[in-house]
Amino acid sequence: MAHGRRPVIDDLDLALPDGKVTAIVGPNGCGKSTLLNGLSRIHRQRAGAVLLDGHEIHSRPSREVARKLAMLPQETSAPEGMTVLDLIRFGRQPHQDWLRQWSREDQAAVQQALAAADVTELAERALDTLSGGQRQRAWIAMSIAQQTPLLLLDEPTSSLDLGHQVEVFELIRNLASAGKTIAMVVHDLVSACRYADHLVAMKDGAIVAQGEPGVVVTPKLIRLLYDIDCELMPDPITGAPLLFNVRRADLNGRTS
Secondary structure, eight states: OEETTEEOOOSOOOOOOTTSEEEEEOSTTSSHHHHHHHHTTSSOOSSSOOEETTEEGGGSOHHHHHTTEEEEOSSOOOOTTOBHHHHHHHTTGGGOBTTBOSOHHHHHHHHHHHHHTTOGGGTTSBGGGSOHHHHHHHHHHHHHHTTOSEEEEESTTTTOOHHHHHHHHHHHHHHHHTTOEEEEEOSOHHHHHHHOSEEEEEETTEEEEEEOHHHHOOHHHHHHHHSEEEEEEEOTTTOOEEEEEEEEBOTTSOBO
């Protein structure tokens, strides 16, 4: 995959585990969002193939892909005054055409999405009156209403405070528990380890490690990704890796 003529990702092989949460981590500019955009066919690869249910994603009709895959980008926008309910109704567009208009099935899907994202009481509120966490849950609810088995999220907790981050991550876990396959770009390694079942670590457009967070996250990998040294211990509740004694590593192998 490339931006213009500049390759960003080369020689990459990735499969998302069904019904699990996959977190894509790595330093800024390593290709995380480009990978997600390639998986959602926003970017087209120059070589190789992106397969969705065994079929090359670019060979399938857009409406068919939209019934199987929902993508929530990092930056979202909506018309001023749009309500949560109006936004979520947009998630039903892939299921409609000139022969099939709004139905009881659509209405049921919207109500289920409102409940799943815990935004039922916010349905008539304008998006621009909500907190950051509430808005993000509303956007995720729109993706839920799309009723796709696969959900791609580009930095779903970007710019949120700690409380709202936990709110969104717990929603993501609930969706996976209900059977969705989810891939998300995450900047915070500790959160990625805590909330993901599968972790993909990238650097310079390549995957350098992937697997269960507790297995693949090591001091050596963290140094490779972020040029820091640290020690690790398991979270006493979840078992996820926790970083401590974090310090910058210099190019000569010394720490400061």
